[in-house]
Amino acid sequence: MDTALSRPLTEARLRQLDAYWRAANYLTAGQIYLLDNPLLREPLRPEHLKPRLLGHWGTSPALNLVYAHLNRIITERALDAIYIAGPGHGGPAMLANTWLEGTYTEHHPSIGRDEAGMARLFRQFSFPGGVPSHAAPEVPGSIHEGGELGYALMHAYGAAFDNPDLLVACVIGDGEAETGPLAASWLSNVFLNPARDGAVLPILNLNGYKIANPTVLDRIPRDDLLAMMRGFGYEPHLVEGDDPDTVHQLLAGTLDAAVDRIRAIQDEARSGSATGRPRWPMIVLRTPKGWTGPAELDGKPVEGTWRSHQVPLGAVRTDPAQLAALEQWLRSYRPEELFDATGAPAPELRTAAPRGDRRMSANPHANGGMLLRDLILPDFRDYAVDVDRPGGTDAEATRVLGEWVRDVIAANPDRFRLFGPDEVASNRLGAAFEVTDRAWNASIEPGDDHLAPDGRVMEVLSEHLCQGWLEGYLLTGRHGLFTSYEAFIHLVDSMFNQHAKWLKTTNAIPWRRPIASLNYLLSSHVWRQDHNGFSHQDPGFIDHVVNKKAEVVRVYLPPDANTLLSTMDHCLRSRQYVNVVVAGKQPAPAWLTMDEAVRHCERGLGIWEWASTDGGTEPDVVLACAGDVPTLETVAAADLLRRHLPHLKVRVVNVVDLMRLEPDTEHPHGLPDRQYDALFTTDKPVIFAFHGYPWLIHRLTYRRAGHAHLHVRGYKEEGTTTTPFDMVMLNDLDRFTLVIDVIDRVPGLGQNTAGLRQEMWDARQVCREHTRAHGTDHPAVADWRPGRPLEL
Known part of the structure; x- marks a missing residue:
């Protein structure tokens, strides 16, 4: 519903809020454009500007507006709140606010809260060796980078679960709202328990445009949009306009009403008086894209259009008219009022932000490891x-x-x-x-x-x-x-x-x-x-x-x-x-006792001596496996070799930790070459039965000395609805194929074991015919366990 509210802000509070917003907007634009002269103490010249202009202006004014208003309500009500910026590439706005609050300087002391620090803040943004254009991990208070769209609201709900005192304010861009994941995310309130969880306040920012196209939710009828939000279980509050004073008053009153409603929902649930599913507040904030930026360029509108999405003035280093327009734009924020002689935020801006951990950029929930407690794990x-x-x-x-x-x-x-x-x-x-x-x-x-x-x-x-x-x-x-x-x-x-x-x-x-x-x-x-x-x-x-x-x-x-x-x-x-x-x-099958399993997992891989026949000596062939089904087929193949070729020295190696196959120079879990060679040899055939696609094992082991002798069986995109053993046969991972691989690759076996090779091929055919006739695997295979002869 439309939120028609009185003017909740005093004139002094309104001026303070607007000054903070202007400061955040100035710092945001400065990061996109300025390499030097951060406070415009001299006329702007081309050498003051970055050679490559990168960043996204269009979404930033609304992000700054919401941040400023949340600071006001956090301060007045001592709220515990964090901020999630869903619109893509909102990084300069988040950086601006964390610098104003002081947290950025606390974590990055070289970026001081003075003129030199402001210059470094501007220079580093989307600059070689600097910081990216998203709300990246380097930004205090961020748990959502925002470079890929669609996940802001689900991250917000994840943060609210089991955080009963936390308010998660989530700004959702109207372009982001067109993604499938975000569309499903509105349903997350069905899984939120106000008696135990925190609250999420979704703020849908309708600025009307994506990179080059209008946004769907901005162009459908207002009543349809509000009805959609009600259908998802929210009570929508509409804040819209392009007059800053009017929007400030509307947004302030709406936030007050939303927080009051959230507290009422939680109080009812926690006192046991709640009945039915609550209808949570959400805000639809409709403001111009690129608000307060250049109104037009070359006779074409910029503010309020898709042209303000990234860099509204793109030729400022070469076009004197654009350079003048940029200077006029930046000076419209009146930076001389916002920053003192040293370049630090003016006193009224410093008092506008919450203190200590109440700052959204310093909230411990946004640096979750600070609050992490070990799990109590049963043995x-x-x-x-x-x-x-x-x-x-x-x-x-x-x-x-x-x-x-x-x-x-x-x-x-x-x-x-x-x-x-x-x-x-x-x-x-x-x-x-x-x-x-x-x-x-x-x-x-x-x-x-x-x-x-x-x-x-x-x-x-x-x-x-x-x-x-x-x-x-x-x-x-x-x-x-x-x-x-x-x-x-x-x-x-x-x-x-x-x-x-x-x-x-x-x-x-x-x-x-x-x-x-x-x-x-x-x-x-x-x-x-x-x-x-x-x-x-x-x-x-x-x-x-x-x-x-x-x-x-x-x-x-x-x-x-x-x-x-x-x-x-x-x-x-x-x-x-x-x-x-x-x-x-x-x-x-369960192969290992618990003590054996623990030792095996600690090693990450190892020889299964009970399945091997090498007697601890140099093997003729290594049968390696990774995955439960490949392990079964490998053990069964080793058993067949034991029975049919008792003189053959077979080593069975099982791999639990796949990264052990890489060299220790490539992965912290990797085996040193000497240990790998001791297990797999450098010159003997290795038949590797793998759970996944065979080439992954080759990728992990291509630097090993014995790689030329490695033959991998795994999934090769053959499958259907069928029996378990038919599935491994379709992909040539079955025990009979593994035995054939040994015959074909161990020197001297081929001519002497032609009969066994044919027997293995016939066994595959018998098993396949059984599945086609009976719809089940042959009992001799399905019921086989080590020590039991396989009789087809």
Whole structure:
């Protein structure tokens, strides 16, 4: 609804707010244009300007306006608030405000709050060796870089979960609002519990244009837009105009009303008097794009159009008319009133900002490692699968893990959540529902399963929302686990990219405290899609992750339930990583006792002597494996070789930590060459059965001395809805093919074992014919375990 309010600001407060806004706008424009003469103490000349003009002006005035008004209400009401700037490339506005507040100088002492510091602030922006044009990690108070659009609102909600006193103000650009992830993000209020969580105040800034086109939400009828917001469960408040004094008064009154309503919603929920789903306030702020900038250029309008999106005046170094227009623009903010003789912010600006940690740029929630507390983790050894002999027991690895995750949730009711796109039960983590429910604050019907406002399982059918919520949750100092089908985790490829880059950057920023790692558990994986098929088969997320800097990524392929428990305990204790764990959910052999599993995971890889026949001597061939299904096929192949070629010395090496394959010069977990050569040899055939695409193993090992002898089997884009063993046969990862690979690659075996090679080929045919006739795998394969002859 339209918010028709009286004038809540006194004349003095209005003048102070407007001065702060003008100062932020001046500093923003100065970063885009000025290389020198930061306070315009002399006429502007071309040499004062940057040779390359980079940055985005169009969205910045509105970002500065909101920041100034939030400072006012934080100061008056002692609010605990952080600011998320969704519009792309809003970095200069965020830098301007943090410099005005003093936090930027506190973290970057060379950028002082004086004329010299202002000059450095201007010079460094989008300049070689300087800072980027986004609200990057170098900007105090930022948890959202904003270079890629669509994730601001989900980050805001992630920050609000389990932060009962926090207000997250989230400015959403109308271009950003056209993205699918942002469109889904409006639904996040269904998962917010006002009795336990903080609040999100969405502020949709309609400035009308993207880079070159109008924005959809600005051009649809106002009533339709407001109805859409009401349909999402919000009460919209409209603030619009181009007269600064009028907009200041409207926005101030609207913020007061919104904060009052938020507090009322929370008070009702926390006193137990609330009934039904609350209708949260949100603000639609319609202001001109590039507001207060140049009105026109060469007879064409600039302010209020797409032409103000980036650099409104692009030829100021060569065009005297544009240079004059830039000087007129900058002087319109009256910098002589805003900064004292030293170049520091005038006293009325310094008092306009909150103090200490109340400043949004100094709020500890925006530097989440400051608030991070270790998880209370039950001893994973207590959940061990009993293994009397390798492969003698079957277990569903993720179901076993689910019992441990259940108790992690119970032990950490304020700092751990489980995220998944409607697949928590499907991925066998349903034990979590013994201690909690799915978060849900909409209507609940009879027969619904485990829905409650205070649930700690976050399920929504959007990988984007799960990822964004978790990122916001981690960046504000908490812990979580994201479980997904392996094939569809690709939906968040670029979101993972951004988070990995954030971690890499913050590793070099001393004042950014380490946060909990982002942990993925990928199940329903490529090798077991019995009822889905080719569309659900893609192990390539691992390849994508490995492209990132070695200091921030880890990939684990535990072969059984006990190694999965040990791996996940390690991941939840880690900091500043992205950990990817791939594990099956179907019944599969348990190979190692818990003590063996712990040692194996600590090494990251190792020889399985019980499956080998080299007797600790130099092998004739190495059978390596990574992943639960490849491990089963490798162990079965080794057993076939033991029975048919007892003289052959076979070494079985299992890899849990994929990064151990890289040299130690490339990855912190990498094996030194000497250790790698001792395991894999330098001149013997290595047959590697891998969970994913074969070429990834070649990428990781191409510098190794024995790489020329390495042959990798893995997924090669062959699949359908079929049985587990038929799936490995389709991709030539089955035990019979592995035996044939040994025959073909070990010198001297080919001519002497032609009969065995033919027997292996025939065995594949028998198994395939059985699946086509009966729809199940041949019992001799399905029921095989080590020590049991395979009789077809």
